[in-house]
Amino acid sequence: MGKTCTDLFAGIDCTVIGNADEEVGGIAYRSDRVQPGDAFFCIVGLTADGHSFAQDAIDRGAKVLVVERKVYLADATDVTEVVVADTRKAMAAASANFYDHPSKDFSLVGITGTNGKTTTTYLVEHIAHVAGKRTGVIGTVGVRIGGAAEKTAHTTPESPDLQQLLARMRDERCDVVAMEVSSHALDLERTWGTTFAVTAFSNLTQDHLDYHHTFEAYFEAKARLFSKDYPAKRVICIDDKWGKELLRRCSTNEDSIVTTGFDTSAQIHPVDVRYAPTHTTVELDVRGSRYRFDYPLVGRFNVENVMCAFGIGLQLGFSPSVIVEALEEAPQIPGRLERVSVSCDGGVSVFVDYAHTPDALEKALASIMALTRGRTICVFGCGGDRDASKRSIMGKAALAADFAVVTSDNPRHEDPLAIIDDIVGGMGAGQGRFAVEPDRRAAIALALAHAKPDDSVLIAGKGHEDYQLVGDEVLSFDDRVVAAEELNRAFGGLLDDADAAVTLADPYGQASGEN
Structure with missing residues (x-):
């Protein structure tokens, strides 16, 4: 599978210096992984500048360089250069182009927040499975495609790896994919160009301030998943001020929203909860209707995760009865209590x-x-x-x-x-x-x-x-x-x-x- 520069950079603001019909065989962001015929994206990273590795990429066979500034190299006379404002963002959009926008071919659920992402993705996967759908999961524990597991290096993979993974899920005929979306991924444009059916927010507590520096910056990174950059149906836990602010923003944008939380104003909230060592009994008010059931997970925070998964199930179009049936036999999540x-x-x-x-x-x-x-x-x-x-x-x-x-x-x-x-x-x-x-x-x-x-x-x-x-x-x-x-x-x-x-x-x- 290959794409010409014209096809690869369709919809991306760029200047092509050289042959716009040059065919690209793959996308690389590390020079030591370049294959002959690849496009090499010179990413300006936190500790290194990819422009410094342009020559190494050419030596390994790169035919296209994607840069934020023109690179003058003696050996680059037959290499096409594509100048863009932001190589990270361009790489994400080009990756989606390269793999023919796979996330449009199934329902992709993006879940963000400090805690609860992993459990919620697995609960959503299980709900979809019980509903008769073929499923995929991407996150901290790893990747599953139709039941087959493999490990990943990041909670949310780099954009070329992510789009390749989504393409595999499309080719494996997945109907629903649940993905953890980290604040790093959003800030580093890993998910740019990805289409979500539903985005969900769990909570925001202290983490990653070494990277984001302030709570406000941490929140704004998460909030991007609920902005007009990522149109989708929303599920928002409103138990903290950050969730309430997301609700305000999404309401202003007239998004379809399901709210969850212990807050009784939430559309999904608990009426009664009884905790046991091996399970939890909960009665949920779901938009005015009551559902009482047991599920084999413990702890108050799992009530939050169950409510979030319930809301996502509704936004995916599953009936409350199917969601309850799935939650009653919810799986043990690896390493989560x-x-x-x-x-x-x-x-x-x-x-x-x-x-x-x-x-x-x-x-x-x-x-x-x-x-x-x-x-x-x-x-x-x-x-x-x-x-x-x-x-x-x-x-x-x-x-x-x-x-x-x-x-x-x-x-x-x-x-x-x-x-x-x-x-x-x-x-x-x-x-x-x-x-x-x-x-x-x-x-x-x-x-x-x-x-x-x-x-x-x-x-x-x-x-x-x-x-x-x-x-x-x-x-x-x-x-x-x-x-x-x-x-x-x-x-x-x-x-x-x-x-x-x-x-x-x-x-x-x-x-x-x-x-």
Whole structure:
């Protein structure tokens, strides 16, 4: 499949210097991945300028350079240059052109917000599946196309990768695709040129301020998905001021909107909620009609996710009865309040959750405390090379537990002990109620050593991840597997490897066993 420059840049404001009929065989944004015949987009990044790699791209066979300023190279005489104002935005639009705008061929749901995106995408996928649709999912946990899973590098892939993925989903005849849309993706134009059927907002709490710097800038990045740049039906949780502001803007634009939330003015809101250790019973008011049902997820924040998914289902045209039927058998989401089950746990309940923001940690702890007869113990840390301002706030949030163990998360290129010091700086009021153990396995073992029957342990921060990032190393580490091993070590006596296996959640009912 190829496109001429004229076709590739249709609808894009640009100046073509050279052969407008030059055929492009692919799109590249890294010079080391250029294939002969590609168009190379010189992206001006946060740490490097792609214009500096133009010669390398030509040496590898690039026939078209897309630039923000003309590049003068001795070897570029037979290379077509396309000058644009913004290479990122042009790359996204050209990628959509290259793959013939695949998002127009199915219903694409874009979900944004700080917390709840992953769970909501999987709930939407399940609703669509029960409705008889072929589905796809794109997000933090990875990609699924019609039930086949694969990993991705970003929550929302770079625009050429995203459009290629959407094209695969089109070719696999997907009807509904649910995608997490990150603030980075919106700010970096990864989704530009993509057509959404529905966009949804969950909430906004502190995260990524190392990148966005202010809450306002963080919000405005998310809000782009609800602007005229991305026309669609909307689902908006109005429980915080940011959701209410989105509602105001979308109402001004006369968008089709379904509001959700505990706020009784929301079109979908709970009338009654009863929490249990294995499920939740909820009665929802949905535009004046009442629906009472059980679903196998726990915690208040999952009520928010269920309401959001319900609203998306309505905007996709599914009947309330089909939505309720699907939610009653909702899948366990990988690493989202996922319970670790072993044959002998000493009466201690262990949950693994991806909570890596102060708000998410508070909500996860509150949910577990509401289900726990005894004490709640928390194991957590903070990632390196990320928003350092939230570390002390995370430390303070963890004090909601009866006891906390501060440990290493994904330190990346930072000193783990320095990260821990930042966290402990917010825990001054909790002297005697927390311990520090930098080794994550040892920290999990320490938490279990403190636990007694009827206690619960929350291992927070990494969720579904099966690795730990230390410097340039990617170490094998899965909180769920390690917790199962330590549970067996603490309460199960001498067991063989087969007895120590843990069943990991698969949202599609296909369990995988790991030691």
